[in-house]
Amino acid sequence: GPHLLEIRDLRTHFVTERGEVPAVDGVDLTIRKGEIVGIVGESGCGKSVTSLSIMQLIPKPPGKIAGGSILFKDEDLTKAKEKRMKQIRGDEISMIFQEPMTSLNPLLTIGEQISETLRLHRKISKKASMLQAVEMLKRVGIARADTIVKEYPHQLSGGMRQRVMIAIALCCEPELLIADEPTTALDVTIQAQILDLMKKLNQETGTAILMITHDLGVVAELCHRVVVMYAGKVVEEGTVREIFDRPRHPYTQGLIRSIPKIEEDVKRLYSIPGNVPMPGSITEGCRFAPRCEYQMEQCRSMVPDLRDVTGLGHRARCWLNEEKEAAV
Numbered sequence: 001g002p003h004l005l006e007i008r009d010l011r012t013h014f015v016t017e018r019g020e021v022p023a024v025d026g027v028d029l030t031i032r033k034g035e036i037v038g039i040v041g042e043s044g045c046g047k048s049v050t051s052l053s054i055m056q057l058i059p060k061p062p063g064k065i066a067g068g069s070i071l072f073k074d075e076d077l078t079k080a081k082e083k084r085m086k087q088i089r090g091d092e093i094s095m096i097f098q099e100p101m102t103s104l105n106p107l108l109t110i111g112e113q114i115s116e117t118l119r120l121h122r123k124i125s126k127k128a129s130m131l132q133a134v135e136m137l138k139r140v141g142i143a144r145a146d147t148i149v150k151e152y153p154h155q156l157s158g159g160m161r162q163r164v165m166i167a168i169a170l171c172c173e174p175e176l177l178i179a180d181e182p183t184t185a186l187d188v189t190i191q192a193q194i195l196d197l198m199k200k201l202n203q204e205t206g207t208a209i210l211m212i213t214h215d216l217g218v219v220a221e222l223c224h225r226v227v228v229m230y231a232g233k234v235v236e237e238g239t240v241r242e243i244f245d246r247p248r249h250p251y252t253q254g255l256i257r258s259i260p261k262i263e264e265d266v267k268r269l270y271s272i273p274g275n276v277p278m279p280g281s282i283t284e285g286c287r288f289a290p291r292c293e294y295q296m297e298q299c300r301s302m303v304p305d306l307r308d309v310t311g312l313g314h315r316a317r318c319w320l321n322e323e324k325e326a327a328v
């Protein structure tokens with residue numbers, strides 16, 4: 001197909017004392033070759049579970065893929081054997097996380113870790129791989145690469161460690177890089193530098209990126225397209241331009257209003273009232289209804305479909321859009 005990744009009706013459930021909880025509840029998501037797609041939503045919306053489902057890294061049990069498919073270059077990863085997934089995780093899809101310290105080996109130098117990864121993918125000598133490691137570090141913007149290769153993870157700052165993680169992720173020249181809140185732990189200046197780096201690497205290498213974040217500001221900086229998730233479902237999807245210029249779901253509108261602006265007093269920052277529903281809590285109708293200032297009668301009884309509201313792929317799951325259409 002035309003897509004690098006095509007998720008259809010994904011259902012990832014967790015078995016709990018209260019029964020089976022759908023953390024991801026019928027998600028569709030596509031990524032084209034070279035595209036940067038953001039998944040945005042509050043913690044617990046299912047965005048991380050979606051990315052772990054792609055990698056087949058959901059702990060089983062209590063987790064399980066209860067339905068749907070994840071086509072990566074037309075191969076359904078939900079049906080792939082662990083041996084095959086290891087190949088894919090090593091060669092075709094890489095992942096970086098919020099806290100690089102947990103993914104780095106504290107006992108090996110940065111150079112040794114990059115060299116090890118390189119040698120898993122290519123038949124090169126240890127010496128050649130060490131030279132290559134220095135090149136990789138330069139590529140992710142580390143100026144003192146000759147020194148850094150000899151250092152251990154704890155000797156580096158958070159921003160440097162994230163650059164190292166990106167270098168390691170790129171060793172296998174992946175077609176897809178999944179980044180789960182990679183800049184959340186970093187201060188604003190370093191965060192901007194890491195986003196710039198990711199943008200540059202995407203342009204240079206054509207690696208597609210799936211960016212998982214709670215921060216629409218990050219999406220605006222980096223992404224081409226964005227998928228907004230709420231309580232396990234996609235509630236809106238479109239190009240970054242469309243979503244920021246004409247958000248069609250009240251939840252997305254709230255997220256945009258809550259992006260801090262430099263000139264604004266941080267104390268007066270808007271936040272969407274109420275809380276995300278507990279996963280598995282029984283709700284009828286639109287799950288955002290308890291927090292929605294526009295809720296109507298039908299919102300409490302019927303779940304709206306995710307519908308194309310422009311005819312051009314800007315999709316939203318909200319009765320307000322259907323009303324508008326009916327009125328025309």
Ligand code: SF4
Binds near residue numbers: 249294295
């Ligand atoms: Fe609000 Fe109703 Fe739209 Fe849900 S469907 S977001 S409750 S207006």
Ligand code: MG
Binds near residue numbers: 047
């Ligand atoms: Mg998360």
